[in-house]
Amino acid sequence: MATKIRLQRGGRKSYAFYSIVIADARAPRDGKFTEKIGTYNPNTNPATVDLNFEKALYWVECGAQPTDTVRNILSKEGVYLMKHLKGGVKKGAFSEEEAQKKFDAWKADKAKGIEAVKANLADAKKKAVAAALEAEKKVNEAIAKKVADKKAAAEAAKAEAEAAATAEAPAEEAAAE
Numbered sequence: 319m320a321t322k323i324r325l326q327r328g329g330r331k332s333y334a335f336y337s338i339v340i341a342d343a344r345a346p347r348d349g350k351f352t353e354k355i356g357t358y359n360p361n362t363n364p365a366t367v368d369l370n371f372e373k374a375l376y377w378v379e380c381g382a383q384p385t386d387t388v389r390n391i392l393s394k395e396g397v398y399l400m401k402h403l404k405g406g407v408k409k410g411a412f413s414e415e416e417a418q419k420k421f422d423a424w425k426a427d428k429a430k431g432i433e434a435v436k437a438n439l440a441d442a443k444k445k446a447v448a449a450a451l452e453a454e455k456k457v458n459e460a461i462a463k464k465v466a467d468k469k470a471a472a473e474a475a476k477a478e479a480e481a482a483a484t485a486e487a488p489a490e491e492a493a494a495e
Contacts, residue, residue: 320344323377323384323392325358326351335359338369338388340377353377358391364435369395379404396425 320343327348329335336358339351355377356369374397378384384392392398403417 321352321377321380321382323355323374323382323388325385325387333361335361338374338391340382343383363439364432367391367395369397371395371397371400375400394428396421396428399424 322341322343324339324341324347325336326339326341327334327336337354338356338358340353340355341349341351345351353373355373356367358368359366369391374392374395378392378397378401389398400417400421403421406412407414407417
């Protein structure tokens, strides 16, 4: 039986959510599967992966062939690195403890990189909000200035009309006398 590690689609329209499953290569995409080993949510930034590491490693070592997307996911989670390190242990290149130390160091470095990306995204978001607020303040100041100019012009016109009315009133009284 040709076993595949592949994605099984779920979720609603335009919002895909995937399960990472072990299935026979002949089974339909969303059909019968042997085992579910995790989930993949591409809608978050960065994409969220929840994977049973031991089961994934077991199936990769048994010869299950992942699809291209799943291969990338497994690689990013470190399954292929651990398979490689276990191969080195079998050959006697280093001990099991050294392999685990190397893997833990890689995982810590990977986590640090992800945190840096999240921090950069949050910082960029804050900067964008601050820039939008500053632009809105400038627009509001311009509108306030226009309103103030209109009010000043209206008051000047009103004062001019009152001055003209008071100037006409004595002229009419003088003409009446």
